[in-house]
Amino acid sequence: MINANRQVWALLGHAALTQLITFVLRPATTYRALELGVPASWLGVLSGSFALVPLVLALPAGHIVDRLGERRVMLAGSLLMCAAGTLLLALGHTVPGLIAGSVVLGTAHLGAIVGQQALVANSTTSGRMDSAFGYYTFAASLGQAAGPLMIVAFGGTKAIPDTAPIFQAGIAVAIALVALTFAIESTRTQRGPATTENVGVRQLLRLPGLAGALLTACAVLAAVDISLVYLPALGAERGIASSLIGTLLVLRAASSMASRFFLGRLSEAIGRRRLLILSIFGAAAGISVTAAPAPVWLLLLAVTVAGFGLGVGQPLTMSWLAESAPPGARGRAMSLRLTGNRAGQVIIPGAIGMVAAGLGAAGVLWVTAAGLALTGVLARNLPVNRS
Numbered sequence: 294m295i296n297a298n299r300q301v302w303a304l305l306g307h308a309a310l311t312q313l314i315t316f317v318l319r320p321a322t323t324y325r326a327l328e329l330g331v332p333a334s335w336l337g338v339l340s341g342s343f344a345l346v347p348l349v350l351a352l353p354a355g356h357i358v359d360r361l362g363e364r365r366v367m368l369a370g371s372l373l374m375c376a377a378g379t380l381l382l383a384l385g386h387t388v389p390g391l392i393a394g395s396v397v398l399g400t401a402h403l404g405a406i407v408g409q410q411a412l413v414a415n416s417t418t419s420g421r422m423d424s425a426f427g428y429y430t431f432a433a434s435l436g437q438a439a440g441p442l443m444i445v446a447f448g449g450t451k452a453i454p455d456t457a458p459i460f461q462a463g464i465a466v467a468i469a470l471v472a473l474t475f476a477i478e479s480t481r482t483q484r485g486p487a488t489t490e491n492v493g494v495r496q497l498l499r500l501p502g503l504a505g506a507l508l509t510a511c512a513v514l515a516a517v518d519i520s521l522v523y524l525p526a527l528g529a530e531r532g533i534a535s536s537l538i539g540t541l542l543v544l545r546a547a548s549s550m551a552s553r554f555f556l557g558r559l560s561e562a563i564g565r566r567r568l569l570i571l572s573i574f575g576a577a578a579g580i581s582v583t584a585a586p587a588p589v590w591l592l593l594l595a596v597t598v599a600g601f602g603l604g605v606g607q608p609l610t611m612s613w614l615a616e617s618a619p620p621g622a623r624g625r626a627m628s629l630r631l632t633g634n635r636a637g638q639v640i641i642p643g644a645i646g647m648v649a650a651g652l653g654a655a656g657v658l659w660v661t662a663a664g665l666a667l668t669g670v671l672a673r674n675l676p677v678n679r680s
Contacts, residue, residue, distance in 0.1 A: 303476035309436035310470045311405040316440025321459040325385050328453050342392045343399040348635045354407045355628025362479030363412040370404025371471040378464035411624040414615035416480040424557025426608035431553040506613035511637035512668040513606030519661045526654035541596045548597045549604025569609045573669035576602030577662040584658035
């Protein structure tokens, strides 16, 4: 018999530690590359190597989760986290070693999060999906926030820190992640009939609301990435102090975490579809005001509103996908979402940058806000599929 409380806390801890390790090792890899004198062009290759394998293997990984269970895939991802840290520590003195470590880290991250998301979907009743995915993404956000703090703790005060202690700390946390995996049990009680083993991408995309939820998740995540890149660029263009831009980014992240923590209550009070639409339009409005010349107090308010709205989109679309997909195919649904997100992270920012060429950072943010507003209009067609 699965101890429900132990299962929940182990899953949330696994989510937080997975993101913590990722957000420690990725920037540490960049620092090691700079230490080696790697040119800026190679930094892009290094960054892309992390996302390359997830883009290719996400769908097969989801199928493996559905066939073998969540814990086995999470355990494989955890072990690969240890391998990634070890590779970076042992071979990180060369560019091929850094690329190899990044590829393994990307694969590890894929296995861990696909297993985690499928476990949330398969172990949660329909009426609790929004709250469950809200807490799950909140835990992941905590890990993302804690990761950079480990660089401060182990990296010293130099502009380019000593990365060996950081890699060692990452390996230590990865070992704890492996141990934590054994406190988790795969959930198969909601597994559907055997025919779900043959459910493919086309069949999933035909399910009511699933394609719309995928597109919504893709647009929201791209907007998050664009805001992270172009808020500093906007500050540089307008002579805004970097300390204020840093404060804006912290506010955006904090308000996203707050929206995820209270997601279940908000969804019950407002309704899932209405909450999703309002959050998307709120994010679009917040980004628009941020891009416009505005006093500091209004910038702070606008970024807080935008962050709150952007924080709602990801967990709500996870809920939609989990409830749209039949039991036994939810791992594939989660991996399909991940594939769409990764593709959107590559395509959408570049496309918006081309459309807004010549308009500067503000133009990019305005086009992003317009895209979000259009996404909000399209989200009105999503079915209310929660029982």
